[in-house]
Amino acid sequence: MIMPSSSISNSPAPRSLVVETGGFAGTRRSAFPAVRPPGYFSPDADPAALKAFFDANGYLVMEDAFSPQEVASLIDETTQICRGNRGDIQNAKPLPDALTDDEVLKQFLCIHFPHKISATLKATLFNPATLKVLTSVVGPNVKCMQSMLFIKASGKPGQAWHQDEDYIPTRDRSLIGGWIALDRATVENGGLWVIPGSHRHGILWDQAWHGDRRFDCSEESHGFPYTDADAIPVEVEAGSVVFFNGYLLHRSLPNRAPEGRYRRSLVNHFMSCESFLPWNKPEDGTPMAKTDYRDVLVVAGTDPFAYRGYAEIAKPMLRGDGRSGCVSWSVANQKHLYADEVAPGQPIVQTLEPAAKA
Numbered sequence: 001m002i003m004p005s006s007s008i009s010n011s012p013a014p015r016s017l018v019v020e021t022g023g024f025a026g027t028r029r030s031a032f033p034a035v036r037p038p039g040y041f042s043p044d045a046d047p048a049a050l051k052a053f054f055d056a057n058g059y060l061v062m063e064d065a066f067s068p069q070e071v072a073s074l075i076d077e078t079t080q081i082c083r084g085n086r087g088d089i090q091n092a093k094p095l096p097d098a099l100t101d102d103e104v105l106k107q108f109l110c111i112h113f114p115h116k117i118s119a120t121l122k123a124t125l126f127n128p129a130t131l132k133v134l135t136s137v138v139g140p141n142v143k144c145m146q147s148m149l150f151i152k153a154s155g156k157p158g159q160a161w162h163q164d165e166d167y168i169p170t171r172d173r174s175l176i177g178g179w180i181a182l183d184r185a186t187v188e189n190g191g192l193w194v195i196p197g198s199h200r201h202g203i204l205w206d207q208a209w210h211g212d213r214r215f216d217c218s219e220e221s222h223g224f225p226y227t228d229a230d231a232i233p234v235e236v237e238a239g240s241v242v243f244f245n246g247y248l249l250h251r252s253l254p255n256r257a258p259e260g261r262y263r264r265s266l267v268n269h270f271m272s273c274e275s276f277l278p279w280n281k282p283e284d285g286t287p288m289a290k291t292d293y294r295d296v297l298v299v300a301g302t303d304p305f306a307y308r309g310y311a312e313i314a315k316p317m318l319r320g321d322g323r324s325g326c327v328s329w330s331v332a333n334q335k336h337l338y339a340d341e342v343a344p345g346q347p348i349v350q351t352l353e354p355a356a357k358a
């Protein structure tokens with residue numbers, strides 16, 4: 001008998017970390033990807049099935065959350081935002097009107113808080129399929145504190161392994177990202193990868209600078225009991241939303257699709273209204289334990305702290321893509337270099353001298 005070559009390899013079969021949890025996943029309309037891991041649902045899915053899969057695996061995909069017309073309008077809005085037609089974006093240079101859309105879009109990897117200047121993007125927070133997932137998984141009362149618009153033209157870097165609670169600290173681990181694919185997201189164009197079940201430890205692993213050109217300036221988690229072989233790509237059709245828990249290890253790789261192709265996505269982050277959000281260090285001496293970032297928008301249910309009011313703090317901001325160097329996000333006076341920028345044996349983290357006093 002002739003064995004297919006894959007079965008005579010000595011390497012063990014890769015372990016699959018995905019836990020199947022059953023229940024009604026909804027009526028599938030999308031044909032992409034043809035072969036999918038478990039975890040893909042449709043808007044008519046049973047809420048209990050959504051919750052069971054999300055709790056066990058830390059992610060799920062909601063297909064057909066946005067119609068092709070809604071996706072087209074979000075793509076058009078993305079171009080308008082990048083052209084500066086919706087308002088200022090901190091760190092973005094003004095661009096001449098004569099530039100083509102491609103020339104404009106290539107200047108941007110990721111814009112934080114775009115919902116602050118775009119009613120079209122803000123409306124995605126109230127998308128019915130999104131609210132169904134949030135209220136099934138998080139609870140009845142849900143608030144949004146952040147949005148991020150990834151443009152990721154061909155050739156742009158990904159984000160190294162991380163957990164979103166490294167950056168957005170809830171007190172009840174309720175952080176959840178809703179990652180809306182505006183283009184079909186694939187392995188080739190730098191779609192998301194997740195390590196199923198990695199949220200269940202409830203640990204935030206240490207992070208360090210990676211020096212790896214495949215990734216942008218954000219640091220990389222390490223020391224966790226998984227390898228890259230445990231990760232699965234979450235390939236999705238445009239209009240699908242990938243939801244993932246704030247403790248789930250996830251990353252993306254560079255966009256290696258041909259020139260002129262994008263992997264655009266709009267990510268909204270949510271958490272339960274019951275939890276404080278000790279996000280920004282208080283300048284008035286308030287203890288961290290009492291600190292609650294109030295620049296939030298309630299998207300479902302009620303906020304038990306509504307009586308405290310709300311604030312306008314965050315402003316749209318362009319995040320660096322590493323082309324003009326990286327500084328540490330967590331330690332002042334540290335410059336992060338890519339491995340190809342330093343001579344062999346030289347450190348990839350440099351401590352800068354504090355600016356000399358005049």
Ligand SMILES: O=C(O)CCC(=O)C(=O)O
Nearest residue numbers: 150158159164177252267
């Ligand atoms: O889209 C990416 O490349 C990374 C997204 C991500 O890490 C997030 O949305 O939390």
Ligand SMILES: [Fe+2]
Nearest residue numbers: 162163164250
């Ligand atoms: Fe993330």
